[in-house]
Amino acid sequence: MIDIPPPRGNRWPRLPFNGAPLGVLMMERMGSENRPFIPGDTGNASTWTVPARYKVVPGLSVSRIFAPDAGEMLSTVVEAAKELAREGAQLITCQCGYSIQYQAAVRDAVDVPVFLSSLLLAPFLERMLPRGKALGIMVASKSVLTPDMLEAAGLPASLGRRVAIVGLEDTPAFAESWIRSVGRLDVKAVEKDVVDTAVALVNDRLDIGMLLLECGDLPPYAASVQSATGLPVFDYTSMVEFFIGGLVRKPFTGLI
Structure with a gap:
């Protein structure tokens, strides 16, 4: 027997199909x-x-x-x-x-x-980190990310060094595929760009305790980033x- 939840209001909504929430x-x-x-x-x-x-x-x-x-x-x-x-x-x-x-x-x-x-996860993750630790955020383009966007995500400027942001706009493969939108997707090359950028950030900021991937095209590389850095890694899939x-x-x- 299937347990059907009650309808919205007085009748079932007329949908083109069901079961895709x-x-x-x-x-x-x-x-x-x-x-x-x-x-x-x-x-x-x-x-x-x-x-x-x-x-x-x-x-x-x-x-x-x-x-x-x-x-x-x-x-x-x-x-x-x-x-x-x-x-x-x-x-x-x-x-x-x-x-x-x-x-x-x-x-x-x-x-x-x-x-x-996925930036909506950032305040939650930052609050979980112990004192002396920072949240590393990897974005497609750091220059595009405005203070207003960070504020909309719940990240006030007052957090200071608790948040470290790095962009992928200068990488060869990721930027070509997902920012300039040219050429074919070279998965291995993009993975290398993402991992190298993460490792460079963690080496530059030894206090980073977690990583958050902003771009919706980055979750495929989250496991490789975690393997290379040894840190917890979060992204769109974590949130959804x-x-x-x-x-x-x-x-x-x-x-x-």
């Missing part, structure tokens, strides 16, 4: 982009432990979200999130961590939880799967 906002792929979203990437449905539904935000590309006028895309992002919620998404996340700039508006526009950037764990609870079994 995770909604993911995606950016448009411009020109001749042909890089696959590999397992672990937010754009790969097999990354998640529950079925996902995807929604491309018209006009929102990598170059646009990196631009100073990215805020002009706010209403389009909000509308795409509303569509996901109407289709039955019970949680809305996205592909790019710089979507943190849309977090407040999207949260106010829908009636489901919204996690538009944390909520999924509360959304899909299973009875405990064991001995008494």
Whole structure:
């Protein structure tokens, strides 16, 4: 016997399909982009432990979200999130961590939880760290990450040396594939860029106690980063799967 939860209001919502609680906002792929979203990437449905539904935000590309006028895309992002919620998404996340700039508006526009950037994990992780330790954050482009974005994520400037941020914008393979959006994806080369950058950060800041990966294209390399640094590593999947764990609870079994 299947235990069906009660409907919303007085009737069941009319949905195109059921059983895909995770909604993911995606950016448009411009020109001749042909890089696959590999397992672990937010754009790969097999990354998640529950079925996902995807929604491309018209006009929102990598170059646009990196631009100073990215805020002009706010209403389009909000509308795409509303569509996901109407289709039955019970949680809305996205592909790019710089979507943190849309977090407040999207949260106010829908009636489901919204996690538009893994940067939302940063305050939680920072508070867990002991005195004398810092949180290392790896981002796609440090120059694009503004103080307003950090504030939106709950990271005030007063944290000072408790947070150390490093960007991947000057790496050869990652920047070519995911920032300049040219060429094919060389997974091994991107992995080397990510690991080398993490190791350099940890060697420069010996007080770093945890690492957080901001970009939705970085989770595939989290295990390699952890192996190279010996540190706990968190990312989009840590954030989303944390909520999924509360959304899909299973009875405990064991001995008494």
